[in-house]
Amino acid sequence: MTKSAQHFPLRHPARALLPPLEVLEQMGYAQQQCLRGTGVTASQLSDPGALITLQQELRFYRNVLEVSDDPLIGLRLGEPFVPQRYGLFGYALLSAETFRHALAVAEHFGRLTFSLFSFYFGVEGRSAWFALRDPPVMEPELINLYLDRDLAAARVDFTEILGKQFAIACLHLPHDGRGCVDRYRQYFACDLELNRPDARFHFSSEILDQPLPQSDPDSSRHLQQQCHMLIAKLTSQGSFVDQVRMLILARPGYFPDVDYVAEKMELSTRTLRRRLKNEGTSFRDLLEEIRYGLAREYLTDTDLPMEEISSLLGYTESGNFSHAFRRWAGLAPSAWRQQAAQARRVSP
Template identity: 30%
Template sequence: MATSVPDPTRQLNKATVSSAYALFMLMLAEERGIADADILANTGVTRAKLEEPDARITPLQQAAIVFNLLGKTNDPSIAIEIGLRSSLTKSGMIGFGLMSCATLGEAIQLGIRYLPTRVPFFSIRLTELEHTVQIDILEAFPLGRLRQFAVENFMVETAILFNSLLTPSHDRTMKANAELCFEWPEPPYFARYRDRLPRCHFDAPANQIRCEAALLDEPIKTANAQTAQMIVQQCEAELARLGYAESIVERVRNLLIRGSDGYPSLDALARELHLSERTLKRKLSDYGTTYSALLDEIRLRDALRLLEGTQLTVEEIAVRVGYTDRANFSRAFRRWTGASPSSRR
């Protein structure tokens, strides 16, 4: 049986990232006296191209811009700075869609659904617990050295955008009722941002945003059902244009999130998708894949993330991705990649 593994090349070279983010970085660099040419060096991108209507660049080009920005500023805290300066209007059509939703819960669901129309770097999983909502931030493909920058920026921006939808006078805000959880140790620059963010936890088991479940019912004062419907139609068309129309394969990938009991079984996925196991197997087969192949794909993605972005031992990572010992994990990893896990450190 062939094993399916991630093929990030197609995603990385496809123009799916809104140019708004690169333009904002150019503005931030200009404020610090850094020329456009320094930030756009060796990216294959020009400012004129970025300023074209609905312009998009590839994830690789966006990554090169971020590397240049970090190199010229020598300031890793710029990820948080960019996130704090986010606004709904900068978020394009999604921003207006969020403003048009009736409640924060609806806005979060809309944001998750149409995130790929802005940035393709993350896959989001929302879990509603008894009193808490848990939003897992997962890499759509390994981000390597940009992982901490990308996750910090995205999580701070998300908290700021959703917070801006709520009425501060009600004291029912993301800042007061949410938590940000990061997998790495607290960075030295975090202290100066502490008072501007929700409560943050470091060395956490996963990158997550958590908030009180009751917050999902908070109304949005700019709600407009007709506008929301129009924007949903436009965003659906944009998803299809960018090739993100969600297939059963993508739905299964998005549900294959490791929890306290491991990765979901085929039976659990079928129940979540309101299908029988037999029907789910057939639908996956129609796309030339299987549950086992997709599980291996997700295990490899998670293993690469942990190998490249954490200090966990190979034994600890083996357990995290569902193997009982290092030997079995190493054999599987070599089958997927042709190399040992330690070679990716």
């Protein structure tokens, strides 16, 4: 999955403002002060389905910087963003089999957080890293606030996922520390490297494959499938083909047959096939397209083992997945993954 600054959402749920508002009210700042000029109402904050625009959200954080007069206020605002705040995505993180799997989920479904950054992780020998990149274009003060907020939130989330303190060896920052180097070093309890290309935590790779305390692989696979559905909803144009795609993705670890989808859409199988044909496709083509697309994303953007990828794509045997992928791509999944890794190393 290629990520870029163009992929950040234009709207977030209004409830994304609740965690920082809780902190600000504890600090003595009135909700009215923080929401001034945003047009966001108390009823919207309590409505799970209410959305706010990016402009409203940015006005909120500009207010925060003004009333607090603290350039590092973002560190405090990130602390209440525990995994459960993110709904399905958060529970997919908590139920992952290992920390490596959890990081793959974070990288793959980062759009389901309240962040404006893209997430990446990698391993270099005994050191692993998790990075935040690709912010949208906006004033540096707001970028830095979001960066501090999301770094603090990531540390909280990783501690919750691991069931113990997330130990950071070194923190890279994409700026000069803004005169607050000692505060950063004290807050994250680690070494700092400044003016780096991106923001990232470095930590021991030994924790990647340790079982997580709340691990439930079956639930995690189910939740990841639901996350795929949510991602699809973010980009769906509401066409008939999109509805079929959503139903194909709806069953965790299993891809349904045409009869099942037709029944769910209250159509005969013949009508479903005819309507797909009228739109220039077929059920089999859609199924192949979805599986191939997901397979490329998993192979390119995660370190999940082949058995896990096979299961997520609905194959009972990794050999069946390998055979299908060779038919789609003309090479083995392992070779595809190796080529993708080489391409990332040479790309700017």
